Amino acid sequence: MITADLTNIRIEKNNFSSIKSVDFNQLDFGKYHTDHMYIVDYGDEKWFDARVIPFQNISLSPATASFHYGQTVFEGFKAHRSKTSNEIILFRPEKHWERMNKSMERICMPTLPKDIFMDGVIEMAKMERDWVPTQDGCSLYFRPFVFATDAFIRVKPSDNYYFIVFCSPVGAYFSGELKVKIETDYVRSSEGGIGFAKSGGNYAASLLPAKKAAKNGYQQIMWTDAKEHKYIEETGASNVMFLIDNVLITPSLSSSILDGVTRDSIITIAKDMGYKVEERKVTVDEVINAIKNKTLQEAFGTGTAAVISPISVINYLNVDYKIDAPKENGFSRKVYKTLNDIKYGIIPDPYNWTIRV
Ligand SMILES: Cc1ncc(COP(=O)(O)O)c(C=O)c1O
Known part of the structure; x- marks a missing residue:
């Protein structure tokens, strides 16, 4: 049970709302922000002064460590407007908090207590509830992030940080076809x-690499392992x-790929639907062969922004391999529906993933 009164959050309301300037029928991903932001300072080895204030610019020294050495982490999750009640439904914010702390440990940052994260997010959901779109497929995207604020240009972990959460009403991340290029030169991680x-x-x-791929008509890169470019990441x-062949196959987690919350949700739902799920190393060759011999039924990206995005073309070594659109009653359509129905409160949430505000 989450309680909203653990963190003493100071609130300074924005006297002006920009909500009227937003066309909720044309929500490009990431274009808009709401009226407030949640901000917490870190210094002297503790997090302090949690506050919700009007959305505003931040003044920083040119020597700010994160500008130079990239000591930054971020998260992204969504809130949906319930289709069956007056509530705003947050999807798995605690899981995102957990992942943020794992990222922070790796980037040598102090971790953030759960209450500071959750209480702030819930307060923002309450204050910005009018911003949660009613349009189908739209939601309020929460962007929590942390960055080093030491004004000190020497390579070392910062002693000071900001944790900030702001929100953005969003529509679909991908629209139209999703064509991806399997990368065999560049490495992401x-x-x-x-x-x-x-x-x-x-x-x-x-x-x-993404810009180069986009020039040739591919919206996303499909990354492969850094050593051999043999395994899909x-x-x-x-x-x-x-x-x-009716088996859901996805690359196993490793230090080089993100432990996606949507990935975890889909695996859970798929298993409950009775599908066999394999988390393992997936070779590029087996995917290309499965397309060639028509055993590949579906290929899709999974993410908070992407939700479930069917891939229509995979390009490998300059050859385009086409994939049929998913069937009406196919796997991804079914899982998408279950996931969406949980997010919008249409069916009960058997997994305790959602928080209602
Ligand atoms: C590189 C990368 N992988 C995977 C994901 C999917 O993660 P999630 O489902 O938690 O949004 C994202 C999205 O944030 C991402 O940026």
């Missing part, structure tokens, strides 16, 4: 690196799954 941490550097490494913004 490697075993022993920081790929499993949701830290800015991983995304910086992905920008150039994930895409730039989602984990990947394949349904081959």
Whole structure:
């Protein structure tokens, strides 16, 4: 049970709301922000001064450590407007808090107590509830993040940090076809690196190859292992799954890929639906062969932003391999429906994943 009164949150309300300037029927992902932000300081080895304040710019020294050495982590989860009650439903915020702390440990940051995270998020959900879209497929995206604030240009862990949460009303992350390119030159992360941490550097490494792929019409890179480019890892913004011969196959977790919350949710639902699930090393060759011999039924990306995004083309070594659209009663449609019905409160949540505000 989450209690909202553990953290003493100071609240400064915004006298102005920009909500009227937002076209909720045209919600490009990440374009808008709501009226408030939650911010907590870290210094002298403790987190302090939790407050919700009007959304605003932050003033920082040019010497701020995170600008130079990338000591940053972030998260992303969603809140949906219930279809059956007046509630706002947060999807698995605690799991995101857990992952944020794992990222923070790897980036050598002090971890964040659960109450400070959860109480702030719940307070933001209460204050920004009018911003949670009513449109189908739309939601309020929460972006918690932490960054080093020492004004000190020497490579060392910072002694000071900000934890901030702001929110953005969003629509679909991908629209239309999702064509992906299997990367065989560039590397996003490697075993022993920081790929499993949701830290800015991983995304910086992905920008150039993603830009090159986009020039040729591929919306995402499908990353492969750093050593041999033989095993599939994930895409730039989602984990990947394949349904081959009615078995759900997905790359096992490692230090180089993100432990996706959506991935975990889909695996749980799939097992409960009676599907066989294999989390293991997945070779590029077996996926390409499964497309060639027509045993691959579905391929899709999974993520908070991407939800479940069917892949229509996989490009490997300059050849496009086409994948049929998922069937109406196919696996991903069924899982998508169950997941969505839980998120929108249409069916009970048997997994205790949601928090209602
Ligand atoms: C690199 C990467 N992998 C996987 C995911 C999916 O993770 P989740 O389902 O927790 O959003 C994301 C999305 O945030 C991502 O950026």
